[in-house]
Amino acid sequence: MKKAIDRTFAIADKQSEGIYTFGPLIHNPQVIERLKEKGVIPTDDIYCDAIKALIIRTHGMPLHLMEKAVQQGYELIDATCPFVKKAQQYAKLLQEDGYHVVILGDKEHPEVKGLMSYAGEGGTIVTNGREELPALGNKVGVVVQTTQPVEALKKLVSRIIEQSKEIKVYNTICSSTALRLKETEEMARKVDVMIVVGGRNSANTTQLANLCSSIPIKTYHIETADELDRRWFEGAEKVGITAGASTPDWIIEDVKKRIKDRGGR
């Protein structure tokens, strides 16, 4: 994600107007604010006359909208996360090979909406393996929203095994997200308070916060250092800090510094 941010700032430095991102580039409001100051505007309107260059956000973009953007003659700049891109390709491959494509993920998340456009008309989204599965047929292919926990994938596949005879699973969970979850869990078990830094609309940041809370440990999910409250740290000897994939380094450094200085309101 950091690459996508750097690349977009570089584009904004060269070109001063008409740069849009399809939806927010990443799920971090502070970065989006900085980009706006540089003239990079998030839009959901693919037919806006002011668009010259359209940046595809890290979560990807539905195929039919991408085709429309090309028809509109915009310069398309693809900042799709490589893990998401792989998942899209696998969804397409499965669909072409005659599999009923099942996407494990959050229906409302732009990444999943993008993936769905590669899964074909018969694609099915399953959220966290909880709801009733529809009849999927005998040949089922699975791809996963890159920020899903591996436990959810295991549960889903176990349920598909009960009804289908041929199942092809692409475990498209982002390995750095999985690693961050693991490291965060280890850290959370050793400290008294956990601070999770990142966009409240960021799926992977929220997942980190939920993981810490479930341990259980006192957990605070903040977007910036300004939200810190010194009362949170009363009696705490050790404080753990973790951050989502889309949280920029300057925000993390700011939080670290403020906590070290016994900061917060």
Place this chain on the structure above:
Amino acid sequence: MKKAIDRTFAIADKQSEGIYTFGPLIHNPQVIERLKEKGVIPTDDIYCDAIKALIIRTHGMPLHLMEKAVQQGYELIDATCPFVKKAQQYAKLLQEDGYHVVILGDKEHPEVKGLMSYAGEGGTIVTNGREELPALGNKVGVVVQTTQPVEALKKLVSRIIEQSKEIKVYNTICSSTALRLKETEEMARKVDVMIVVGGRNSANTTQLANLCSSIPIKTYHIETADELDRRWFEGAEKVGITAGASTPDWIIEDVKKRIKDRGGR
């Protein structure tokens, strides 16, 4: 399996000598005895001069032995169970497509030995998902001994998901075996004693007996009515009877009759 038995008896009726089966045709000693009386002999020796026709048993046969049998000029009669045959083809397909083939099953079972010959040199047998998994690589294909319980498959796939990125599963569990397990479990919950009829060397019969014992319910695994003991039924109002896939009807009928007549020693 009953088709294989009928077919073998029909062959024996037409031809009087030189008919061999590679290993016992099915895992039922009483049927094997009857076949022997008809001149159908089980053998493990592929180079026996007396062989004219060689019947491939329901569990299948390793590929290289089949090739040797053809070289020896024997007439080969394939009585491989269609479910086993499918599993063999899937193992071959996975191997050709570059998957590391994992077979879920009992290492010592002839069906698994046969499957293994289709899985290629890199194939791995995993028994019931208990032992440590070796490193399997990123592309793993799974086939299942037809008599395995689906729970074991779910567990195995969950473990593979943790280490591999692309997993293709052929759920080759025999649907009639799975159905028989389900029906047996339902029956066992309603009766006071369960009688499981079938070869003690039959994997699916033993599985039925173990399932009943685990409920728990008083369970007796017998091969023939002669083993019945009237003391087993003292105080019992309802008796359940189930049988393995390879148990012939005449043995089941015999057991039923004997129990109805308050039989046994």
